[in-house]
Amino acid sequence: MNSDFEKIINNIAPVSPESLRQAQNHLDSLTKPPGSLGRLEELARRYAAIKGLDSPQVRNKAVYVFAADHGVAQQGVSAFPAEVTPQMVLNFLNGGAAINVLANHFETHVVVVDMGVNYDFGETPGLLNKKIAKGTGDLSLGPGMTRSQAEQAVQVGMVLAREAAERDVDILGTGDMGIANTTASVAVIAALTQRSVKDLTGRGTGIDDTTLQKKIKIVEKALQINRPDANDPLDVLAKVGGFEIAGIAGFILGSASARTPVVIDGVISGAAALIAHRMNPTVADYMFMSHRSQEPAHDVLFEQVKQEALFDFEMRLGEGTGAVMAMNILEAAVKIYSEMATFENAGVSNKSNDRG
Amino acid sequence: MNSDFEKIINNIAPVSPESLRQAQNHLDSLTKPPGSLGRLEELARRYAAIKGLDSPQVRNKAVYVFAADHGVAQQGVSAFPAEVTPQMVLNFLNGGAAINVLANHFETHVVVVDMGVNYDFGETPGLLNKKIAKGTGDLSLGPGMTRSQAEQAVQVGMVLAREAAERDVDILGTGDMGIANTTASVAVIAALTQRSVKDLTGRGTGIDDTTLQKKIKIVEKALQINRPDANDPLDVLAKVGGFEIAGIAGFILGSASARTPVVIDGVISGAAALIAHRMNPTVADYMFMSHRSQEPAHDVLFEQVKQEALFDFEMRLGEGTGAVMAMNILEAAVKIYSEMATFENAGVSNKSNDRG
Numbered sequence: 001m002n003s004d005f006e007k008i009i010n011n012i013a014p015v016s017p018e019s020l021r022q023a024q025n026h027l028d029s030l031t032k033p034p035g036s037l038g039r040l041e042e043l044a045r046r047y048a049a050i051k052g053l054d055s056p057q058v059r060n061k062a063v064y065v066f067a068a069d070h071g072v073a074q075q076g077v078s079a080f081p082a083e084v085t086p087q088m089v090l091n092f093l094n095g096g097a098a099i100n101v102l103a104n105h106f107e108t109h110v111v112v113v114d115m116g117v118n119y120d121f122g123e124t125p126g127l128l129n130k131k132i133a134k135g136t137g138d139l140s141l142g143p144g145m146t147r148s149q150a151e152q153a154v155q156v157g158m159v160l161a162r163e164a165a166e167r168d169v170d171i172l173g174t175g176d177m178g179i180a181n182t183t184a185s186v187a188v189i190a191a192l193t194q195r196s197v198k199d200l201t202g203r204g205t206g207i208d209d210t211t212l213q214k215k216i217k218i219v220e221k222a223l224q225i226n227r228p229d230a231n232d233p234l235d236v237l238a239k240v241g242g243f244e245i246a247g248i249a250g251f252i253l254g255s256a257s258a259r260t261p262v263v264i265d266g267v268i269s270g271a272a273a274l275i276a277h278r279m280n281p282t283v284a285d286y287m288f289m290s291h292r293s294q295e296p297a298h299d300v301l302f303e304q305v306k307q308e309a310l311f312d313f314e315m316r317l318g319e320g321t322g323a324v325m326a327m328n329i330l331e332a333a334v335k336i337y338s339e340m341a342t343f344e345n346a347g348v349s350n351k352s353n354d355r356g
Numbered sequence: 357m358n359s360d361f362e363k364i365i366n367n368i369a370p371v372s373p374e375s376l377r378q379a380q381n382h383l384d385s386l387t388k389p390p391g392s393l394g395r396l397e398e399l400a401r402r403y404a405a406i407k408g409l410d411s412p413q414v415r416n417k418a419v420y421v422f423a424a425d426h427g428v429a430q431q432g433v434s435a436f437p438a439e440v441t442p443q444m445v446l447n448f449l450n451g452g453a454a455i456n457v458l459a460n461h462f463e464t465h466v467v468v469v470d471m472g473v474n475y476d477f478g479e480t481p482g483l484l485n486k487k488i489a490k491g492t493g494d495l496s497l498g499p500g501m502t503r504s505q506a507e508q509a510v511q512v513g514m515v516l517a518r519e520a521a522e523r524d525v526d527i528l529g530t531g532d533m534g535i536a537n538t539t540a541s542v543a544v545i546a547a548l549t550q551r552s553v554k555d556l557t558g559r560g561t562g563i564d565d566t567t568l569q570k571k572i573k574i575v576e577k578a579l580q581i582n583r584p585d586a587n588d589p590l591d592v593l594a595k596v597g598g599f600e601i602a603g604i605a606g607f608i609l610g611s612a613s614a615r616t617p618v619v620i621d622g623v624i625s626g627a628a629a630l631i632a633h634r635m636n637p638t639v640a641d642y643m644f645m646s647h648r649s650q651e652p653a654h655d656v657l658f659e660q661v662k663q664e665a666l667f668d669f670e671m672r673l674g675e676g677t678g679a680v681m682a683m684n685i686l687e688a689a690v691k692i693y694s695e696m697a698t699f700e701n702a703g704v705s706n707k708s709n710d711r712g
Contacts, residue, residue, distance in 0.1 A: 037677070
């Protein structure tokens with residue numbers, strides 16, 4: 001990888017434990033029993049430690065939806081045909097998809113990035129054209145992309161996150177679109193963790209039993225043919241990943257390098273988060289996991305990055321739908337930190353004062 | 357109970373299964389794999405079935421925080437002194453509490469109701485004075501209130517919910533404030549379910565092991581002395597409940613009678629929901645459970661009303677904090693229902709069209 005990018009990845013600064021302690025001290029001074037807001041306190045503490053202890057705010061939120069096609073879709077591993085990838089990209093741009101409705105409700109800006117959709121959009125307002133190629137090669141027949149393409153895609157994501165942070169975006173979210181991308185994600189996660197493909201593979205957008213068995217065999221075959229190196233995340237990404245997965249991995253690394261909290265959507269974003277985490281585990285300090293999806297591989301990801309999901313609404317849609325919901329909960333938690341009265345200001349008797 | 361109120365309670369109309377089916381049909385026409393928004397679809401489906409299948413909306417949201425004192429606080433069952441109840445009521449009115457910050461973020465109106473706080477607030481702008489008495493009697497020594505007071509408190513809650521629904525409030529939330537009210541809630545739940553007090557009792561705002569043991573003994577003593585009748589919810593409410601619990605129970609009944617969805621906060625609101633549910637199980641059609649709190653009695657409540665919690669943020673604060681978060685998630689779900697594009701409108705290939 002380009003040495004500038006390597007330097008950025010290697011220089012991600014950890015979040016200071018002292019700042020985390022100070023943030024919790026502030027939370028404990030507020031008019032509520034200590035710890036009684038549970039995970040909201042955990043979110044607020046980390047956000048404050050990253051962004052500043054003195055009245056942190058969440059002003060501008062943006063979710064980036066990375067889209068790409070997958071050659072392996074030709075094997076019939078998805079419930080939907082490959083043409084749905086560009087159709088959904090256009091749906092995002094027209095504001096009709098679930099991510100648009102949720103992002104609008106939660107006042108989050110949506111950015112749609114074409115990382116490698118197999119369609120010529122021409123000049124399409126609102127679409128960021130970062131196409132590396134018109135989809136990956138079929139990973140069950142050979143590597144999905146070259147190492148150089150994987151690097152390029154990661155760098156695109158890094159630059160996008162860093163540019164957003166340099167503007168006025170306080171917090172970033174990840175999202176994905178790509179028919180057959182749970183197949184690539186399972187392959188990535190299996191390659192990096194050496195877990196059984198069978199245990200990791202789920203029904204994606206809703207495949208039947210026969211297709212599920214086929215999907216498992218396809219991923220197993222992809223790993224046998226390509227032999228991705230578990231110790232080389234870029235090799236895994238190139239051989240069995242996807243352009244949107246690479247873009248998201250770079251986006252997470254770029255966010256962390258710019259000290260910007262990044263909220264991770266479902267299992268596709270999770271596979272990307274695992275790639276980023278293997279490149280530098282310090283990214284986890286800036287990552288906020290959102291929901292637990294219905295995909296079985298997801299639980300492995302939480303174990304790997306040592307975080308728990310914030311909620312489980314039995315969702316399995318992607319697009320960033322889980323991320324935007326979590327960003328709003330995080331925003332609420334940050335307001336708790338910055339806007340609540342203290343025991344002293346409100347004249348409320350504190351536990352410790354009255355009962356020792 | 358006054359026969360008008362009895363009539364209202366007995367005439368709650370169930371939500372039509374046919375409307376639920378039609379609502380799900382609409383959700384399945386939207387540009388997402390069927391069922392892929394999981395619990396959001398469940399929320400939207402029920403809200404639409406209650407409020408109207410054609411483009412339902414959540415415009416005005418209000419959370420009612422019912423406050424009251426408990427004589428049993430004198431036994432030292434809470435981590436905080438009883439004076440905190442009126443102090444927190446004033447904090448609510450000044451906008452400094454967690455419920456204010458969250459409700460403000462989620463654009464929800466907060467109404468504070470004095471059901472029985474042991475303090476003379478005089479003319480306090482913003483406070484609804486519905487005081488039945490200055491706190492209950494100590495339930496470990498005898499009944500907390502008379503049956504007539506319990507009826508009166510339930511009726512206050514019913515009238516408040518029905519008045520809100522008659523104005524323009526689309527959805528209501530419940531909240532509570534009252535030092536020692538987890539003690540009363542555990543007593544109510546144990547009395548109605550015959551479960552072991554030991555298994556139901558938790559640490560409330562954060563008591564130590566010694567206080568926890570004392571709290572268990574106090575509740576056991578209260579049940580022995582008062583012998584509340586498990587088949588008579590009003591008897592249970594009068595003997596071991598609280599004025600805020602009674603108010604919330606009435607509020608839930610009133611909401612359901614006015615066909616208005618009502619979002620239930622934590623374990624205190626849950627105890628009230630159980631009372632309402634025992635008076636007429638059809639209330640459950642209008643109840644939306646919010647979070648799973650840290651109180652062990654909470655899981656029993658979900659079993660009893662046959663609903664699952666929407667999320668678990670390890671919260672244990674009350675005030676309606678869980679309810680306002682869930683109301684916002686419900687609002688997002690309703691927007692999914694009313695604002696997303698259909699496969700047909702967006703020109704997206706549907707699974708069933710393309711793959712049979």
